Amino acid sequence: MRWRPRGLRSQITAAIAALVTVVVALAGLVIVARIDHRDRTDVDRQLAARAQKVRQDADKLLGQGDHEDDHAEGDEGRDDYGGLLAGSQSLVRLLSDGKVIAQRGDSPPTALPLPDRDGYRTIEADGETWRSLTGPLNPAGDRLEVLQDVDSIERRLADNTALVAAVTALAALAAAAGVWTTTRILLQPLQRLRTGALAVSADTTAPQLPEVTHPQEVADLSRALNTMLDQLRTSMESTRRFTADAGHELRTPLTSLGVTIEALQRNPDLPAPQRARALAAMSNEHHRITGLLTGLQTLARGDAHALPDRTPVALDVLLEEAVTHAVRRHPTVTYRLTADTPATVNGWPAGLRTAIDNLLDNAALHGRPDGNVDVRLTRAEGEVRISVSDDGPGIPPDQRQTMKERFTRGPRTRATGSGLGLALVEQQAHLHQGTFHLAQSPAGGLRATIKVPSAGPV
Template identity: 35%
Template sequence: MRLSTRIALWAGAVVPLLVVLAGLLLLPLVGRDLRHQQDTRINDRAAAVLPGVRALLAADSKGRPKAEQTQQRKVLDAALDSGLRVAGEDGSVLLSVGPQPADPLAFPTLPGGPATVHDQGRAWRVLTVRVAAGAGGATGTLWVVAPAGQEDSQTAAVRRRVLLVVLISAPVSALIGFVVAERATVPLRRLSRRAATLDPAAPAAPGGPGDGTRDPDGAGGPAAPGGPAGHGFVAERTGTAEVDELSAALALLLARYDEQARRTAQALDTARAFSSTASHELRTPLMSLRTNLDVLAAHPDLPAAERAEVVAELRDDHARLLDLLTALSTLARGDLVQLDAFRSVDLAEAADAAVREAARRHPQAAFTADVPDETRVFGWEPGLRIMLANLLDNAAVHGRTGREPAQATLRLAAEDGAVLLTVDDRGPGIGAAERESVFHRFHRRRDSPGSGLGLTLVAQQVALHRGTIRITTPPGGDGCRMEIRLPSPRPDAPTVELPAGRDWISGLHH
């Protein structure tokens, strides 16, 4: 059933019910008012005929019939539309005119305000008044009577009018409710039609969470109502609060759906790239492992020197496989990281820890650190530690000259609204022609023992933190300097926006 039909039915049922309830409340009030008006008229009639009744009682007590008749006529003239009954002190009826109960016992004996009495199925309002003809004179009783059915007939007329209003209000209120509901639900029907045309396969609209942009406060939520949302849905304002809230909720739902779909698609792409790259890059070391194992199996009596050489090659291949898988999984983590994992990080503390860990891994190399007490950036702490570790490992491996051990110096400083990180070594350096290619996947020198992904991981983390990296020569002129600039966090909002597309495993990133 349509909403407008439901509203019409409810209006057609509720409005008559309210009219009936109002009538039930009104009828007793009307009856009371009518009774009060009738009692007022009875009292007025009693006041009007009271002088004549006194004169009638006085004439009766002195035995003057003509004077009595004259007073009776005066009483009748004053009563007209009311019933009158006058009784003397001995109970004899001196006057009985107008409509009144036929049974004398129906009349109240005690004086008081108007009371309702019943006689032969009829109801009467009777006012009883004790009358004294004068000081020491005769006394008697006056009854002023009016039919009580007059107020009942007027109350019945009010009841009929209420029922008539009920009968008319049912279809009228239903029609008005239907028209108003149809008009009020126009924005809702328009919203339903727009939602019905959404295509789940369509890409998210620009400005939604799928394009990597952030809202001004850095919260990472979907577009605000009225702005673009997922699947091209725009939460337009209609002026109806409930419809606007529903539209905004729908836009938020679609934006979250797009965000989750984007993350799922990115995770699938990363998994595919990981599988493809791993199968391709692991083929050579696995074949080498298989060859050396076949040699050991086919020649159990292999001389000790040759056996040791084969075992050493097996260890090297195993280490290469392990480094390759570790690097690929780390690249995958960087591909899947979201901005909600970023926070304020003390880069100086992370740099000190990275230098100590590098000295443990490379005891033959000499590391020094020149960092301030605290330098904060808005970043992904695991990614920053990966970047620092690979920079120092690269300096330890390639920062040697001849037989001298490698020497590396890490410096950290704030400069022009950015954090400047440099790692210097005293190795042979990198030629200008190779300074871009060293960040490519699997780029290795012939004598490099690594996987060729160390500097790729560094470049990935710099890109995720919206920084820059370049290779230069240290001030002394010898060796290599890795220079990285990361934006300093602003007090009002983060400065990091994740790249729109990330696929460092397959090398198709932007």
Template identity: 60%
Template sequence: MSRPERPGPRRWAARLVPRTVQSQVAAGVAGLVMLVVGLAGLTIALRIDHRDRADVDRQLTARAAKVQQDAGKLLADGETHTADDYGGLLAGSQSLVRLIAGGRVVAARGDQPPAAIPVPTRDGFSTIDVDGEPWRSLVRPLADGSGARLQVLQSLEPVEERLADGQRIVVAVAVAASLAAAGGVWAITGVVLAPLRRLRSGALRIRPTDLEQRLPVATRPQEVADLSATLNRMLERLRASMLATRRFTADAGHELRTPLTSLGIDLETLLRNPDLPAARRQEILAAMTAEHHRMTSLLDGLQTLARGDAEALPAREGIDLTELLAAAVDRARRKHPTVRYDHATTPPVGVDGWRAGLTLAVDNLLDNAALHGRADGTVEVRITTTETEVRIAVADDGPGIPADEYESMKRRFTRGRQPRSDGSGLGLALVDQQAHLHGGSLRLGPAASGGLEATLVLPTLPPRPHRQPGRKS
């Protein structure tokens, strides 16, 4: 039986890291506060310790100068004493004064420690260890030329105790500050993250069957407000995409049922009647070809509408609408050679949009006018502009449609009361969708020739600022 795998260092580290943002922020701030307060406190404590040690050195210097004035008394006494009978200079100060001659101590006054203090070998300041306790020592030669040296010592135990007390205070303050900071940050972060928790709760309530469900709208903080607005826009796009998919499926199923049934009947007729006359067979094949073209056109139109409903659109670009319209008119003339297209060239007009979508809209307007006008009639194409919009008006000379049907003609699969072609009924619906996707509209009205005038209205691009010669942008 295999042994369970022990968690490695990385897994242990991952377990030690808090899982929630609130915990991570609180732990991070607590650690940062502890580091900053600890470093600041340690710096202050070390600075105080340095000052205390400098004070000890100054006291030793002053004491050595004072004792040198009475060095003769020490030499005259010639014995080592621990009692303070030396003018009150060393009373209760954990200090010691020694006179050294010939490599040995010849006199001493002050607080003599239990352990022996080694005889110094050099002059000046030094720190020595006496029975595990630090002492500060200053050695100077006597000024009388006798060769004797004076050693003044001071215990550093009080200084060490003050440094230890300071370090303990720093640790206590750093821990208390970090805990207080962690608690405060925990509370503040909880308030800040409350909108995010509401967003999460709202997201958990969303079901695929409820396309109208939205996340709670947050107003503060700004980042959470932007996040909630972005997510709600994403949900709206998903809703539009799902509705477009459902509509595409429903429309395709509804509209393709009849032509597929007709194709099935025609195929069955051809299979059951192998001896069918050539003329009849050709008639059935022509009908099947027409149904095939109609289904292909229907699927292309439905697919384009579905993309528009789902806003699955490419990046916008600046488009010269005059050039696009001229190219569309040339294609329409080749496609409908018996129809006369009356179109005059105009100055360039810029719009912001999708070239494929605008091309589709203009082609459908021109085809619709050719199909519903007279077979050898005239289609008038005009483009006019204002400061804010451009209008492409396409008018045919057919019978037109009643005014009460203008809006219904923009709906999908609407072909009017007396259709004059076998179209899918999606032409004007495609134009209307592209108009709205580009921030414009489709307007229907009577033409001067008695037919229908369809006007595509689009916003124009703002004029580019004039750049003066020689001036850099």
């Protein structure tokens, strides 16, 4: 099983240390190789120059044979054979018919093998390394071989390689120590986020993660996480509110429905008129429960922003359909629709239709019996306005804001309802970046106006 650092800090440190090791090692080896190549090229160049000079002294070398120590005492330091003094670690050999007929220079303890071809070659003998250049000497077929001991070059190569290894190890250690210290500082914002995330609680209402300003990537992560937590908190609060509202508001109609059912069960011989009234009451409670659940579900979905993508909505067409259906629901009410121009907004057709239906039903139920409802669609200054006016008793100015709250019903209302209609309208207006206002209508009743930004040209 391969070992791999678990922590981000350890992984960054290991990765950078490995990268520095590879880079420094490669760079060092390239430099060492270049130096070694230069040294060996210089040796080959010196061998070629020495061979050229020795050819000029070949007759002297042939005359003295292979006696290296017959210098006169006063001749030490003289150079009669191309710099081939004793101690120069160089050797010259004259070859004829596969035999050495003369040589001059430093001879190794072990005899060097004879060359089998002309040109450069490297020879290993008794732990020493020699570089050799062989070439023809004269038309008679004699050959000249010039050799140079290159142990110093080999030692330099080994020393340079060891130096590169040491520098690479030191560079890797220095890089690891530097990265380990630096990442501790750079990862502090992430550590703060981690600490904040461990402290996240479902009951926390304030921002739960610290605001990070740098580096930019961590700052973006901080904002994204806080946005996600806000959405989760909103969704949770919406769920709690839905549960609490449903439990509170459904208790009364369900109790009433249960009492009526028990009464019918205990009195199977109940007269027909009383049974009809009981069934009608049960039907009303059923409709009330259904409407209440639908309204609560719509409010909860809006609170949690669980909404589909926005699409262009033709309000004039949507309003005409809504008025047509409202006439069927309230046949005794007269609806008058005025839509001077087409209007389009970006939003959710279902949500806008819910808001419009609630305004139309509210005007019919709480306005004057068999009264008139005026519906107008206008555009001005980049916004679309939908106003619904009735000729009923209206709402006093000091109660209009209160009537927008959930489960609020007017003291003089004569119609049953859940008290969620105006709350739904205001929520949809806000979700569409608009506003919702209540005022007195020209006929003395209530005028409800929704204003939302227009998507089309004014």
